[in-house]
Amino acid sequence: MSIVFLLIILALHGVRCGLVLWCMDSDGVFMLVSCLTNECRFVCVLEQGDRTDKRDTSAFNTWKDIIIPGNVDDGMTKHGPKLIQPLPLSRRKYLANYLGRAQGKAGRLHLIELAKQYPDKLESPELKFKGPDKLGRLEYFQHLRNAKFCLAPRGESSWTLRFYESYFVECVPVILSDEAEFPFQNVIDYSQISIKWPSNRIGPQLLEYLASISDEDIERMIDHGRQVRCLWVYAPESEQCSAMQGIIWELQRKVRQFHQSAETFWLHNGSVVNRDLVEFTNWKHPLPLP
Numbered sequence: 001m002s003i004v005f006l007l008i009i010l011a012l013h014g015v016r017c018g019l020v021l022w023c024m025d026s027d028g029v030f031m032l033v034s035c036l037t038n039e040c041r042f043v044c045v046l047e048q049g050d051r052t053d054k055r056d057t058s059a060f061n062t063w064k065d066i067i068i069p070g071n072v073d074d075g076m077t078k079h080g081p082k083l084i085q086p087l088p089l090s091r092r093k094y095l096a097n098y099l100g101r102a103q104g105k106a107g108r109l110h111l112i113e114l115a116k117q118y119p120d121k122l123e124s125p126e127l128k129f130k131g132p133d134k135l136g137r138l139e140y141f142q143h144l145r146n147a148k149f150c151l152a153p154r155g156e157s158s159w160t161l162r163f164y165e166s167y168f169v170e171c172v173p174v175i176l177s178d179e180a181e182f183p184f185q186n187v188i189d190y191s192q193i194s195i196k197w198p199s200n201r202i203g204p205q206l207l208e209y210l211a212s213i214s215d216e217d218i219e220r221m222i223d224h225g226r227q228v229r230c231l232w233v234y235a236p237e238s239e240q241c242s243a244m245q246g247i248i249w250e251l252q253r254k255v256r257q258f259h260q261s262a263e264t265f266w267l268h269n270g271s272v273v274n275r276d277l278v279e280f281t282n283w284k285h286p287l288p289l290p
């Protein structure tokens, strides 16, 4: 059975199972689908472009699902005065940073260690959930904007909000999450706006490589990022460019001109019929719906 409509997308942000869809299948039955189980056989609209979850099972299928951007703090994405402004490259204190909790994750712990070895190049303090080692919202963005490159290592899943935030403080995101998938890959050339580095090569070599990139090249990437970041923003419908626009493009690409299946037949005159030669347009549901 194929999906007929994706009706409502409910995004409950900040929760791992953040997306639930109401779909209607071809029997007209509403289905509540949580796409975080690998039994999901529908076109799923996922915030977490993620091939693997905690248990290393796939929650995302490249061939049918759609990834949507993470929801960045409104204070950074709105028009007009922002929470903070990006700094000119010359005024940034660090080459790179990672500002997140380690959560016992290998890549993150590695970065925190690396920052202890190269404290003037890499800012990666050991942050906590609460207390003095937690950054407030404003503080967080103030730190984030203070490096040329913002490192985005894998966490619980391959997904990382930091990637999207980078575009609003204008640092170049460096993806250190091999399985991560990103939205709108039919439209965006990610090599122009980010770097993806193998996560098993987190170490001094990464910092050397980043230091070898000229400011001119960095500015070019930041500039490309400025052009596409409107696609990360859940803006009102009146906006020409927004995340919703990107999602509509992706959904449109899923629409086929012609729908074939093992139970679909067609005649000389364009009539599409079922096995009983009944035209689909005349087909009635066998049982009345409640």
Ligand SMILES: *[C@@H]1O[C@H](CO)[C@@H](O)[C@H](O)[C@H]1NC(C)=O
Pocket (backbone or CB within 6 Å): 267, 269, 270, 271
């Ligand atoms: C096409 O042909 C079939 C069989 O002759 C007929 O039942 C059907 O009504 C026709 N459809 C149209 C759209 O003319």
